[in-house]
Amino acid sequence: MADLDLRHLRYLIAVAETGSITRAAQRLMLTQPALSRALRALERMVGTPLLVRGSHATTLTAAGSELLMDAYDLVERSRVALARARGTETLTVTAPACDVLDVAAASRAFEEKHPDIQVHIEPRDWLAPEVLRAGATDVSILRDSFDRHGLDVEPLAAEPRMVILNAGHPLGGRDRLTLADLRDETFTYWPGMSDAEAAHWTGADVDGHPRRQSLRIGSVTDVLAAVALGRAVVYAHGSTLSERLPGMRALPVEDLSPSRLEIGTPARHAGPAGKLFVEHMLEWAARPA
Structure with missing residues (x-):
């Protein structure tokens, strides 16, 4: 059996965290074909599929999830070993x-x-x-x-949260909003969110109204793209986000949890x-x- 390559474990971690081979390749500064070849090599070494490659997202199989936790441990142990050698x-x-x-x-x-x-x-x-x-x-x-x-x-x-929305949104001209104003909006969600997390990130933890419209995302970049394109709104802390990104507005929301x-x-x-x-x-x- 070939020796396990720590680089392949870092690649698996990047895919797990971004939910996409394309985004993982960008993070790792690799081409997508090169990353795909490396991941398939890792699967051949393990002897079982590690990834479910979908048209919109890449997720881990049960075996991939098991290896992921060991991957974090092995990568960190290698870093610690080098640090100890350096004193x-x-x-x-x-x-x-x-x-x-x-x-x-x-x-x-x-x-x-x-x-x-x-x-x-x-x-x-x-x-x-x-x-x-x-x-x-x-x-x-x-x-x-x-x-x-x-x-x-x-x-x-x-710290207080605000709603970040596209500047052309029908509510974008208001100075202040309420949770009721945003009840029917589409919010982003992360795969694997618990019910408590989903409630917090949509405001349902305060008003008790579950949000039915949601847009799956896999990274902060996905969140910003969804808002910039007018496909979703997001609750975020602070107001500096909209100042750095033209075309978006950050508005206070009454009663929104911090x-x-x-x-x-x-x-x-x-x-x-x-x-x-x-x-x-x-x-x-x-x-x-």
Whole structure:
């Protein structure tokens, strides 16, 4: 049996996180045919299909999902081994793509206080709680209505959410909206969302009205494209998103629940460096603006 190539495991992770071979290839800076060949080589090595290749999305088979958790662990262990050989400890932190810049700034301050610990940040659109529970990352920055089972979680901040919609939307000329105004709109959803997550991201956690219209997405890029094309609206924290993206508007929504930023570690095997990082992030979040 050929030796397992860590690159192939990274490729599997990228496909799982983006839900698309095309998007995974873009993230990995590979051509789509090259990535497809590598994934098929991995499937031949394992001896069973790992992916279900659909016209709109690529998902993992049961065997693919099993290998995914081991892939996270093996890739991280290889990184830790190299760090130890260099005389430093690596702390892996996953964070939502929208929070990466703030987490990076906090991480640089942490590394200044602890020069023997190097922080490796992995942006993730989804899967962060699952990856954390599996022990494939040390710390995760998390947002809103995730499953807390098996995690130790501390609150960092709460901030209001707004609705982001196409500037040409019939409601785009208003200064303020209500949940009732948006009840019949199409919202985006991530595959694998729990009922609580779906309710939060559509406002149903407040008014109790389930949203029937939804558009499946696999990445933050998909969300922005759906809004830009007028196919969906989305609730998001802060108003800077629309300022960076012409053709969109961010409007306040009465009674919409806030976005809660939290930090989590595995309940049973949080390491000393992870605990130090949590303490640092709590202090960072509490500092004066």
